[in-house]
Amino acid sequence: MPTITLPDGSTKSFDGPVTALAVAQSIGPKLAAAALGCKVDGELRDLSTLLDRDCSLAIITERTRDKQPDKDALFLMRHTAAHIMAEAIQDVLGKEIQLAYGPPTDTGFFYDMFVPAGKSISSDHFAAIDARMAAIIKENRPITRYELPAGEGLAKLKAEGNKYKLDNAERALGLPPTQYKGAKSDAEPKAAASNANARLSFYATGEAGKNWEDLCRGPHVPSTGRVGAAKVMSLASSYWHGDENSDRLMRVYGTAFASQVELDSHLTQLEEARKRDHRVVGKALRLFHIDDQVGQGLILWTPNGSVLRQQLADFIGEELRKQGYHQVFTPHIGRLELYKTSGHFPYYKDSQYPPIIEREALEQLMAQGCGCAEMMNRVEGVSARLAASLNERTGREVIAADRVRPDEELLDGYMLKPMNCPHHIKIFASQPHSYRDLPVRLAEFGTVYRWEQSGELNGMTRVRGFTQDDAHLFCTEEQVPAEIVGCLSLVKTILTTLKMNDYRVRVGLRDPDGAKYTGTAENWDRAEKACRDAARSMGVPFTEAPGEAAFYGPKIDFMIKDVIGREWQLGTVQVDYNLPIRFDLSYIGPDNKPHRPVMIHRAPFGSFERFCGVLIEHFAGAFPAWLAPEQVRVLPISEKTNDYAVSVVDALKAKGLRATVDLGGDRIQAKVKEAADMKVPYMAVVGPRDAENNAVSVRARGIQKDLGAMPLAAFVDAIAREVATRGAEPLQING
RNA sequence: GCCACCGUAGCUCAGUGGUAGAGCACUCCCUUGGUAAGGGAGAGGUCAAGGGUUCAAAUCCCUUUGGUGGCUCCA
16 A cells, blocks of 8 residues: 655555556646656656555656756656667667667767677768667657566576676676676675575567567666657777776767757757867967877967967966965976886876986997896886885885895986976975975976877867976975965966856865875874865865875865866865875974975866866857957058058057057958957957047957947057956946 | 777868869959958969879778777666
8 A cells, every 4th residue: 555755745545556657647647648757766767667665756757847858857768769779770780789788878878889890880870770760769669678587587698698788687686797707896796696586677679579678777768759859979989897808899879859859959059069169269269289290189389379378377377476386497307216206107107108218328228138128127126225215204015125126227217297296396305494484385387298098188188298387385284274275265266267167176085994095094184174174165066075085185176167068177286195205305393303294286277288278168269358369450441541550559569468450451341250250359440530530449359340439548548457457347338 | 099980272171993172261463441251363282191902093902190089877
């Protein structure tokens, strides 16, 4: 006699078990007709779910009360669409395509499948797959769920010969995988393994035993027709369970919406996003260039982009001076021993460029007949002296005995720096410090190099060489909270000035069971509390992420959403107990004894490259005047006013403004269009009328008309003020 | 790294085995025009690089190189 509680708090009682659909029908036929699925005690389920005990129930329909697409409804539709696409692909390309894993995602769904040698799926097949999908949707076949006892289900899958599905089932049942010995087992054997009642569920797209079916946890919409519109989007490769040592699969992406109109508008939105893409805008506005011959992932800052970067650097430089930072400069390379001490080498060698070895040393090795393997051993080796002191300081074996080599065998070299901290530490350590000196804040726009996999590279947002607006703060334990707050307020100032308000803050904390962390539990507790308190004081949404801390300390990351909805980690603040130990840093305390300082790493922008990439998309290239590479373009009506136009540009330049003049033979309409295409914030149109009155006719970006004439001197002053205040006092025109 | 697609003029792109194309940008000429493209002419390419097949290759095949999308959220 189940009692069902509905979202409005009302209850309904039934004599015996009922399906969610029956409950919907008892509320109203329209609701039942619109229903796609349900939520039982908050869990998304099929409409056919049998409710046999008291529970809360919400019926999922295409739209929420305010007519917005319902997220759960989309999830259900896309899950079903994944099945429909898989069926369509097998229809088009053959049953030899083995299905592996096909879940919904935030923007659609994908299906990973094994494509046997000799077969391949390419975008040429998309039209056929789309057509087949549309047909299946039109057939409006019911989705049928059935369950088998675990043993029977496994036997069925074994008979079908799909090892991926078998593996999935074993994992779902909590059994040890028999199919993938080498694959990492993310699932701990669950209690379910011993549960004799464990069952596997299957979904047929139509009639069980007759139509296409798939091992699937569900849930799904009640019939294929309830998927409004679906489309294959793209292809990619993936690994089984994300494990690169496991099988390589083909991933087919698709998306589905409640209606064709919504699908179309999604596609249009993607198109719009592409127009804002920093790579597209960057090329059109000539902001940066990446050259094959220079190298992948290496940004060449062209004059226009350099203006952007310089303005950001100046902006942050001012803030740093206000906050008592010291500017430093350090080289782009450093000796390997430095990074052996810091721990960067060779532990992160997969993400670093290989070491630079001096030519003489190389020639000597060659003369000795030394092979590559031996050379790497000598490069990675550590002297007994360094190993002993590092192991002692850190209190554990950070340098294993087998890495220790006799001094005469060690081969030193240089490394492109992957981080700035070791250099800054050496500046700090170059002289003794009293507690009265602290905190010491060393800032540098430091360029670092990291070897990212080629497939990870992306325009300016994922690169191999980048310049961080980096700083390292050396302070006492007690000063940590105040310093973190200072760092966060800096980030907030920057983001607010740039009107980048769509971000969240993530506080990375240590794992509860973490044994891998450096530093004492008390220090960690204090630092984590400081991070949490500081994040809270910002007044922006923040989440705590246990396990996201670095091994050397907790951190605070700023995650910024770009126009395509991707999140980028930009600014970061990290507390570090490890490097002060490894480098044996100290300051003299009031007790006249040496104490260990704490380090804080922070980079408000992250890197200029990524930040500018995101900034370009944020503004779609239409930068505020203070950032714009070209702030004013002067447009003479005809060559008769060229001389006056030049004098206007000179007046603007005299105030330090970035102004150009278009002396070409085009008509004014063409000149206006060109300046608008380049997203110049202000145009100063000048003709005989203006020349006579020593005035300019102003046109602002985004406003499709002439804003009228204003005296030249007033215009120059107004623009200069807008730029100097970074947009806080914009040009006012009576228009 | 891996899978799919792609690389043709400065930019955006046509060109499926038979003499390398268009629009924009550029240079010059005409036009001297008051707010999102006035008209004409010209110049510009080792078709990413290398190799192969062919009487003939931008086009077909192989290799290299670069770019784009993607590489999980228990079935």
